Amino acid sequence: MNISEPIWKTWFAKHGGKLVLFARQQARFPDDAEDLVQEAFVRIWRLYGHTGEVSPGLVYRAIRRLAIDWARSIDRRRIREVKVILDSPLTSSFERNLEKDERNQALLRAVDRLPKEQSEVLMLKIWGDLTFDEIARTLDLSLNTVASRYRYALQKLKDSVPQELENDPAPTN
């Protein structure tokens, strides 16, 4: 860690990518993801930044609440106009690993096909490093619901990845 670097930058370098990934799931439009993260992070950091130990769970929760608020206020006409760009693959949000690229792309395509309720739990557990309890609080769900959705998500991935590999489309990016 660079001593002269503000604490928030170190924190953001570690969690920023995961936050954007989660915001992308929560936002009505992919373009809103970074705006959501910015708004949520700045608000939480202004509250907690002095501690230097901001819990990522708080920012995830703020992102979700903001996304809900923004979705309510969005103009219906804009929804129709921007609907075209909704097909932005999840693979574009991850680092490429050429060695296992084919398998990874298939995995991410399978994650992309999960119902939103399952993929958001999976995202928070796998890449957000949150506990089931923290996920339950972030998504306002019961612990059992969260655990069930996570299990269903993994089961679906396990079943669908071989099929995704068979239907391997032309590589993106």
Place this chain on the structure above:
Amino acid sequence: MSGFEQLEKELSALSPRAPTKEFTQRIEEALGGAGSVAMCHLNDEPEQRTNQPSRSKIFTWAFSSIGLAASFAFLFYLWFPSLENDLQPQIQVSITQPFSMVDDESPLHGVTSSQLEDLSGIPFNGWLDPYTEEKFIRRVDEGIVDRVTGLPARQYRYHFVDETMWTHPASETRVLSTTPRQEVYLIDLELY
């Protein structure tokens, strides 16, 4: 989650892209001074709100009563030091009395209220109901703290002085007792 370990490992090995420099720059501009200003770090387990009027009133009255009794005793010894020796035999006499004969109202053990009244010159009866007043001193903003639930709250500490005045019109005597008191308020904050 048995049977999913390999899948979980594969997924965990995938890294979301780090935020771009442009995005980090945007965050820096939006944060402004909050990105570099360091505030004092409060304890993780904040003091719970201590505003309990009924209990504090009881304590106020209890301490005030003790204060009044102590005042009687102090005045008694201050004003009649020469009687100290004379009092000893009387105290011994009173100790030998049956318990039922001891005056429960007296603030001094072994000295009846009438004896105390005679020796101190301060009347025991005839006091008006005490007058109490809560004086607000100041409010201190102690910053953001974490509740046990993990949610943020802003902590304010209020400083008061509770004053109790006893008045005895017949002898034109007044006794004032002051008790410092604090109340802590936690105001819940929205996460955004």
